[in-house]
Amino acid sequence: MTGDLWAGIPGQAAAVATLRAAAPHPLHAYLLLGPAGSGSRAASRSFAAALLCPDGGCGTCSHCTRALALHHPDLVMAGHEGPTWRVEEIREVVAQAQRRPLEAGRTVIVLPDGHLLGGAAPALLKTLEEPPTTTVFVLLADDLPRSLETIRSRCAEVRFETLTTSAITAMLVDDGIDPARAEDIAEGAAGDAIRARLLAADPGFVARLARWRAVPGELDGTGRTATRLVAEILESLDEAAAPLVARHEAELASFDAEAKELGLRASGRKELVDHHKREVRAYRDGEIRAGLGVLARSYRDAMATSLSTGDDAAAESAMGHLDAIGRHVAVMRRNPRLGLSMERLLLSLG
Numbered sequence: 001m002t003g004d005l006w007a008g009i010p011g012q013a014a015a016v017a018t019l020r021a022a023a024p025h026p027l028h029a030y031l032l033l034g035p036a037g038s039g040s041r042a043a044s045r046s047f048a049a050a051l052l053c054p055d056g057g058c059g060t061c062s063h064c065t066r067a068l069a070l071h072h073p074d075l076v077m078a079g080h081e082g083p084t085w086r087v088e089e090i091r092e093v094v095a096q097a098q099r100r101p102l103e104a105g106r107t108v109i110v111l112p113d114g115h116l117l118g119g120a121a122p123a124l125l126k127t128l129e130e131p132p133t134t135t136v137f138v139l140l141a142d143d144l145p146r147s148l149e150t151i152r153s154r155c156a157e158v159r160f161e162t163l164t165t166s167a168i169t170a171m172l173v174d175d176g177i178d179p180a181r182a183e184d185i186a187e188g189a190a191g192d193a194i195r196a197r198l199l200a201a202d203p204g205f206v207a208r209l210a211r212w213r214a215v216p217g218e219l220d221g222t223g224r225t226a227t228r229l230v231a232e233i234l235e236s237l238d239e240a241a242a243p244l245v246a247r248h249e250a251e252l253a254s255f256d257a258e259a260k261e262l263g264l265r266a267s268g269r270k271e272l273v274d275h276h277k278r279e280v281r282a283y284r285d286g287e288i289r290a291g292l293g294v295l296a297r298s299y300r301d302a303m304a305t306s307l308s309t310g311d312d313a314a315a316e317s318a319m320g321h322l323d324a325i326g327r328h329v330a331v332m333r334r335n336p337r338l339g340l341s342m343e344r345l346l347l348s349l350g
């Protein structure tokens with residue numbers, strides 16, 4: 001039954017094989033490197049379960065199932081509140097790393113967003129280098145800024161490649177989804193397998209995709225139109241996140257039911273809720289990225305058409321629009337005032 005634990009991570013055979021083999025006798029720290037939705041996040045859950053399971057990841061025992069549901073007492077899901085990690089948050093992680101395991105043979109610390117450690121990284125180094133023998137760190141990072149070199153050198157690195165649209169299409173077709181619809185979903189998933197599966201369960205997805213496709217035709221260069229379109233887009237984000245929110249509610253209900261059954265104080269509940277909040281934030285981010293991807297594709301198509309008909313001016317204009325979208329995506333993550341910058345972008349495209 002070991003297959004079950006790793007089944008949700010398509011297109012990453014090499015990384016999965018490495019983690020699966022490492023679980024029975026792990027090193028003290030792993031760095032899972034890969035862009036959002038490449039499967040590194042899902043793999044960190046599976047790996048944590050395998051590290052806590054007495055059989056190295058059977059997929060069915062209580063250690064495995066509780067770890068996958070993120071409420072195993074020896075699994076610490078670390079997280080940061082603000083846009084980057086703060087030193088106090090890392091000190092809390094370091095304190096957690098010192099504790100003895102309660103039920104499993106190990107304490108597993110999953111630390112996401114390693115690329116956002118920044119100035120807090122030095123606070124982690126010593127513990128990361130020499131944690132207690134029963135503690136295993138599983139770090140996640142999208143990419144490797146220079147500031148992460150010292151972190152990287154203390155971990156075993158496992159790389160996750162960006163999933164191609166065709167890999168995601170194949171995964172969805174395997175799931176039993178009609179190939180034409182699978183292709184549409186894969187396009188909207190922007191290399192993100194988790195998102196693809198949520199979209200597949202989301203009846204509003206096709207309508208949202210159509211809304212993004214219609215944007216270039218609706219833009220008329222006026223601020224009023226840009227404002228209206230952005231309002232529609234922001235509203236659709238809530239609608240888009242609804243299936244994820246429903247899944248979170250189910251997870252929380254199962255957490256509460258178990259805590260009640262065991263008569264325990266619900267320790268770890270706040271961490272679970274915080275984790276959910278971060279997931280929703282990341283999902284909304286992904287939705288916008290995917291929408292901008294659809295938008296970029298229509299300008300890319302327009303550019304190709306203009307080039308083939310020799311309309312250089314139109315091709316140049318489309319290229320300018322592509323550049324503007326690219327610049328917007330590059331700074332999006334650091335921009336807290338999303339609506340305003342989207343409006344500016346749409347205005348420049350009109």
Ligand SMILES: [Zn+2]
Nearest residue numbers: 053058061064
């Ligand atoms: Zn197990």
